Amino acid sequence: MPTINFIDADGVVTSAQGASGNTVMDIAVAQNVPGIVAECGGSCSCATCHVHLDPEWAPRVPEPDPEETDLLEFLEGADERSRLSCQLVISDELDGITVHVASN
Amino acid sequence: MAGPLNENSRVVIVGAGHGGVAVAGRLRQAGYDGKIVLLGDEPGAPYHRPPLSKTLLGESHAQPLKPTSFYTDQRIDLRSGVSVVGIDRRHRNVQTAHHGTIGYDTLVLATGSRSRPLKVPGSDLDGVVELRTATDAERLRGLLRPGTRLVVVGGGYVGLEVAAAVAPHGINATIIEREDRLLARVASRELSAHLEAAHRNSGIGVRCGAEVAAFVPRPDGALAGVQLRDGRRVEADVALVGIGALADDALARDAGLACDDGVLVDEDSRTDDPSIWAVGDATRRLVRGADAAVRLESIPSATEQASIAVAAMLGHDRPATEVPWFWSDQLGHKLQMAGFVHMGEETVVRGDRATDRFALFHLKDGRIVAVEAVNSARDYMAGRKLIRDAVPVDRRRLADTETPLRAVALVA
Ligand SMILES: Cc1cc2nc3c(=O)[nH]c(=O)nc-3n(C[C@H](O)[C@H](O)[C@H](O)COP(=O)(O)OP(=O)(O)OC[C@H]3O[C@@H](n4cnc5c(N)ncnc54)[C@H](O)[C@@H]3O)c2cc1C
Numbered sequence: 324m325p326t327i328n329f330i331d332a333d334g335v336v337t338s339a340q341g342a343s344g345n346t347v348m349d350i351a352v353a354q355n356v357p358g359i360v361a362e363c364g365g366s367c368s369c370a371t372c373h374v375h376l377d378p379e380w381a382p383r384v385p386e387p388d389p390e391e392t393d394l395l396e397f398l399e400g401a402d403e404r405s406r407l408s409c410q411l412v413i414s415d416e417l418d419g420i421t422v423h424v425a426s427n
Numbered sequence: 428m429a430g431p432l433n434e435n436s437r438v439v440i441v442g443a444g445h446g447g448v449a450v451a452g453r454l455r456q457a458g459y460d461g462k463i464v465l466l467g468d469e470p471g472a473p474y475h476r477p478p479l480s481k482t483l484l485g486e487s488h489a490q491p492l493k494p495t496s497f498y499t500d501q502r503i504d505l506r507s508g509v510s511v512v513g514i515d516r517r518h519r520n521v522q523t524a525h526h527g528t529i530g531y532d533t534l535v536l537a538t539g540s541r542s543r544p545l546k547v548p549g550s551d552l553d554g555v556v557e558l559r560t561a562t563d564a565e566r567l568r569g570l571l572r573p574g575t576r577l578v579v580v581g582g583g584y585v586g587l588e589v590a591a592a593v594a595p596h597g598i599n600a601t602i603i604e605r606e607d608r609l610l611a612r613v614a615s616r617e618l619s620a621h622l623e624a625a626h627r628n629s630g631i632g633v634r635c636g637a638e639v640a641a642f643v644p645r646p647d648g649a650l651a652g653v654q655l656r657d658g659r660r661v662e663a664d665v666a667l668v669g670i671g672a673l674a675d676d677a678l679a680r681d682a683g684l685a686c687d688d689g690v691l692v693d694e695d696s697r698t699d700d701p702s703i704w705a706v707g708d709a710t711r712r713l714v715r716g717a718d719a720a721v722r723l724e725s726i727p728s729a730t731e732q733a734s735i736a737v738a739a740m741l742g743h744d745r746p747a748t749e750v751p752w753f754w755s756d757q758l759g760h761k762l763q764m765a766g767f768v769h770m771g772e773e774t775v776v777r778g779d780r781a782t783d784r785f786a787l788f789h790l791k792d793g794r795i796v797a798v799e800a801v802n803s804a805r806d807y808m809a810g811r812k813l814i815r816d817a818v819p820v821d822r823r824r825l826a827d828t829e830t831p832l833r834a835v836a837l838v839a
């Protein structure tokens with residue numbers, strides 16, 4: 324199973340495995356990673372699952388669809404490496420990915 | 428006054444819904460190391476409520492809030508099927524229906540709300556149901572098959588979502604609303620009208636200004652239809668009553684805590700007993716932008732209160748609060764709303780309503796106090812920011828989709 328690494332706002336690292344098909348948000352919720360509230364449960368409505376992709380990984384992750392981009396544009400603290408973790412589906416290609424949980 | 432929590436403390440949470448689970452999870456995130464007991468009267472593990480209506484007949488209607496490993500990993504003593512029947516504030520314990528007495532250092536009430544009952548003859552008939560819990564959803568699902576005539580009493584978000592969810596499955600849904608429009612308490616006239624048209628276009632019947640007088644039985648005791656006060660009758664096999672919710676504050680009232688249609692809490696989400704906090708639908712509180720204490724029924728509000736309460740319990744700084752917001756999904760309309768619509772004095776439309784992609788901005792004194800976005804998350808997110816910053820905006824630029832939302836404020 325692919326491994327996902329979370330670095331939270333305090334710099335604490337949480338590494339956990341997740342089955343392909345789950346989202347990065349699902350893993351964060353299961354691990355109780357601070358900063359991933361995921362109020363809407365992954366329906367791309369709430370933007371409370373915001374992460375920044377590690378620079379090394381950013382080019383390797385599929386582009387966001389317009390629905391996600393729309394939520395990100397005016398999100399507090401968002402930048403070009405921002406993603407909503409509920410829209411990041413885990414696959415073997417993402418094994419070892421590092422994401423930084425946005426501080427808010 | 429209770430001292431701060433430490434590793435020997437016991438926090439007892441009553442109610443294992445969105446708010447209760449958020450408090451438990453947040454306590455661990457914030458470094459609390461003592462005991463957490465999470466008591467819920469529903470059977471099974473806590474679950475997401477929004478899909479109960481939005482995907483009533485879909486595969487994904489039952490979604491656990493957390494995997495079961497969460498509760499063991501986080502050392503949260505989740506006890507499902509346990510109903511709390513009383514609070515002894517002097518001895519700091521709660522009494523349960525069948526599982527004895529449990530002592531607490533800190534108590535959190537997260538009991539949520541219940542469906543408002545419709546007190547008319549026949550409301551106890553078999554085909555008359557409500558939708559609040561997973562058990563309710565199972566029951567309703569079991570009553571629906573292609574060709575079923577469903578009457579939804581109450582044109583609120585839950586009722587509209589259910590009608591929208593079942594219509595594509597060949598169920599004949601009719602919404603009956605007492606007010607002169609759908610979503611009268613929570614949405615603007617413009618949004619109500621837009622959604623009413625969408626429902627009608629999907630074959631859903633909508634009758635506003637119609638009040639239910641009785642549910643009429645067939646000779647065999649099953650539901651035959653709904654009798655309206657004006658004498659008309661609507662034939663129905665199943666009726667869903669969705670006329671709003673009442674705060675579940677009975678435990679708090681019985682224990683002598685200050686309540687006013689909801690447990691009254693301060694800015695720390697604390698009740699008038701320093702050892703007892705309350706979060707979620709069960710509470711009434713002051714929020715950013717509101718003119719009086721309000722009772723919000725939303726997941727964002729419950730989780731925000733969970734963070735506020737935990738910070739106060741642990742003596743941490745109070746987290747910043749957000750403009751209240753809510754979402755809904757129906758008939759391909761992704762809706763996101765923020766702020767208080769009823770405070771608005773004029774409305775600016777951005778986007779084309781005919782395309783089902785637009786936002787309604789509600790202004791007071793030239794500042795945005797609420798936004799209602801239909802399939803336009805960007806306008807919603809920008810609107811939330813503009814509400815919070817309370818900057819005067821230029822109406823013309825706001826209405827012009829060619830002008831970026833970054834450029835609608837009057838001051839730089
Ligand atoms: C069908 C439906 C759709 C919704 N859709 C949305 C949406 O899209 N977006 C949104 O933001 N909000 C939505 N809501 C509202 C949202 O679910 C609530 O605001 C939220 O659940 C509030 O959380 P809570 O913890 O206060 O209450 P709840 O989640 O209701 O949890 C309270 C729990 O406490 C239990 N309880 C009560 N008394 C006792 C007792 N004495 N002992 C033990 N347990 C007790 C109850 O059984 C319940 O399980 C929806 C609600 C419903 C019913």
Ligand code: FES
Pocket residue numbers: 348361362363364365366367368369370371372407408409410
């Ligand atoms: S969980 Fe709500 S947008 Fe990702």
